[in-house]
Amino acid sequence: MSNAVTRFAPSPTGHLHIGGARTALFCWAFAKKLGGRFMIRIEDTDQARSSEASARGILEDLAWLGLEWDDGPALDWHNRTIGGQSRDVGSYYQSKRLPIYNKVVDDMIERGIAYADFTPESELKALRAAAQAANQTFRFHPPADKILSVPHQRERIAKGEPHVVRFRAREEAVSVVDQVLGEVSFSASEVDDFVLRKADGFPTYHFGVVVDDEHMGVTHVLRGQEHLMNTPKHVALQKALGYRTPMYAHMPLIFNDAGAKMSKRERDQTARKAMKDRNITASPVPEIIDNASFSAWLGDTKRQLETGQLEALAAQQSLALPEVSVDDFRRAGYLPGVICNFIALLGWNPGENIEKFDMDFLAKNFNVERIGKSNARFDRKKLLSFNADAIAKLSDEQFLSELRAWAATHAPAELNAFLAGPSATLLAKTFRPRTKTLRDIIAATRFLFTADASYPFDRAAVDKNLLANSNAGLDHLRRMAADFAQLTDAAWTVERLSAYFEEVVAAHKLANAGVLAQPLRVALTGTTVSPGIAETLVLLGRQRSIIRIQRCLLECKG
């Protein structure tokens, strides 16, 4: 046991990003390895963007991934509770910790290491613009004589004048020993008089983090490299407040295909580009996205649609959107263990050419020494391969249960009904080796759920497999139809039908069973692609199979 405490501190402004998931994973693994505690804190200090629904969604994403927290908000998850108040450190929601921050702020003002600043925002903007025009970096760091006396500050605060409270930065360089990057030095000018408390009374990110990490006993901060330049601010604050400085480890970023930080905006960008390429200017799904919002979104590259809207648009347009959030991957039918395995590899590896591992392995073997320094591109093809491998390693029973759990919320009713029926086991056994993500099942089983009278026959498939060589395929079909009519439902099994094909091949000296299978496949599914032909027949059932063959015989004449 150790007293190490790591924390993952998301801001609830959307779904859990895959990069955030990796941060959480590493924090979790680090705590587990050391026998310490893993904590979740919700950084909901942006009143406009934060939502309780999003916080809940993120907690569910974490729980689904298997990243259970020792301390943090309570979440009911599959008949038990994760988290809850287990240490006496107050709320894990920053928005509920305002008195704590205010006490620290008041104290800092009194000590002269923070001050109320009444500069209007418009003025700040102008200063910033001027600095940029002069090709200089804007730093807010007024000389001491420009800062109001403490009583004067108090007086104006008491009058209710709008203001922020700023840190009074000392002019000194800060050096941080990062566990991944080594010693990193920042010059004094990197830390200016940044805001601690916003005009709305909420703490800024920098202030909330520093105060809470101290009060919550956080010992190790593992976070993305995008936070590296925040570190001198945090360390300067810690020093000013007499806090301990936790161990820092900044991990490399996760990149998209374009070689930039992976972001949630990519899905909108992909969809927007497709709309422009296809010259679509009006909403293709007007009942979900009205035309005004659609064109506003189309014209503004910063605008984002809601998840449901984006999904509807993508579905209607047959667009494949890149998965970015944990929820995207979950809906796409990836296994949580695979996601964790894969993202762990983006920045960390156990050495010795080991690539596939589970959560137990991570909890036992994780270490910061093996976190890499360079950014990693997120290769969806490799992830897909990992997922397919993991599914291949599942037993049929495990696969079926994973599939049922996923389908319950992500698949159409017909598939769920089938998965509850007598042929569910056969379906699982049949499709498991051809499944890369659980969602593949939907497309692969579509032929089962279209009406016997309405699935289309692919012209080229009919020509090649039924009509070629003077209707050779149709002749086979006719004979099989007659034979099938003789069979009983009890004989309608994979074993019996496989034997039947062998018998026919031998009796008629056919080249191979494909001569029979392909015409049948076209008759049963309208296409040349399906699982093994015996399995296809059994999945469909004797009656439907015969109906389909008859229909094909009627409709697919030369």
Place this chain on the structure above:
RNA sequence: GGCCCCGUCGUCUAGCCUGGUCCAGGACACCACCCUUUCACGGUGGGGACAUGGGUUCGAAUCCCAUCGGGGUCACCA
């Protein structure tokens, strides 16, 4: 632009700290062949990298310097 980080096959990486065992190993992707009842799976094989230029050294992917390239960050967002 300032500051900071990074730079091994197309991609993720092992090796780098503690130079020689590396004409650089693995994985995904790609290509070819095999298997085959279509698709998928599976099997075998193949092409493919130390960013560049200088040093140091008997010897450098490994140490040093420079250049180039990529990224991050510069809010009353987090």
